Amino acid sequence: MSSDSGRADLVEQIRECKACGLCELMPFKPIPGVGPLSAQIVVVGEAPGHDESVIEEPFVGLAGRMLDRLFAESGIDRSQVFICNTVNCRPTDTGKKNRPPKKTEIDACKHWLFKQIKLVKPKIVFTLGKVPTSTILSLKPTVKLGDYLGNEHTAKTNTRSYLTTSSYHP
Numbered sequence: 059m060s061s062d063s064g065r066a067d068l069v070e071q072i073r074e075c076k077a078c079g080l081c082e083l084m085p086f087k088p089i090p091g092v093g094p095l096s097a098q099i100v101v102v103g104e105a106p107g108h109d110e111s112v113i114e115e116p117f118v119g120l121a122g123r124m125l126d127r128l129f130a131e132s133g134i135d136r137s138q139v140f141i142c143n144t145v146n147c148r149p150t151d152t153g154k155k156n157r158p159p160k161k162t163e164i165d166a167c168k169h170w171l172f173k174q175i176k177l178v179k180p181k182i183v184f185t186l187g188k189v190p191t192s193t194i195l196s197l198k199p200t201v202k203l204g205d206y207l208g209n210e211h212t213a214k215t216n217t218r219s220y221l222t223t224s225s226y227h228p
């Protein structure tokens with residue numbers, strides 16, 4: 059199977075996922091990652107917000123504009139980065155306010171994140187905030203994000219290891 063057909067299959071499976079029930083609250087489907095499979099960097103956020111759920115793409119709202127600034131300041135071309143989220147649906151109870159994803163939602167969704175990382179095979183996984191950092195590094199909920207910021211760690215997906223580094227969520 060080529061990487062492209064692997065991606066198409068994975069995107070279709072993610073779009074049809076109903077595992078945590080979040081998609082039933084909103085009139086949209088889960089949002090897979092975007093970017094080239096050749097990307098050397100994968101950026102992982104927490105979950106889509108309102109704008110992302112309307113446009114159906116990760117990091118296109120306010121947080122996306124802040125991420126763009128971070129990329130510009132670091133000399134990184136956004137089009138060369140694969141950008142995805144830990145949870146692929148917008149966590150909300152009312153449709154008005156975003157809320158952090160629950161553990162059950164993270165647990166139901168994280169295998170999609172690991173499958174996307176496995177497909178891209180990046181050199182670096184850059185996690186934005188506590189949810190993606192603790193998911194990628196399998197940290198206990200009691201750990202402090204501050205202890206992990208800017209440091210390099212190694213995470214493993216099945217047979218492959220990759221470098222991770224973390225920042226606050228924009």
Ligand code: URA
Pocket residue numbers: 103104105106107110115116117118119121122143
């Ligand atoms: N915040 C995230 O973590 N992901 C997005 O896609 C948008 C905002």
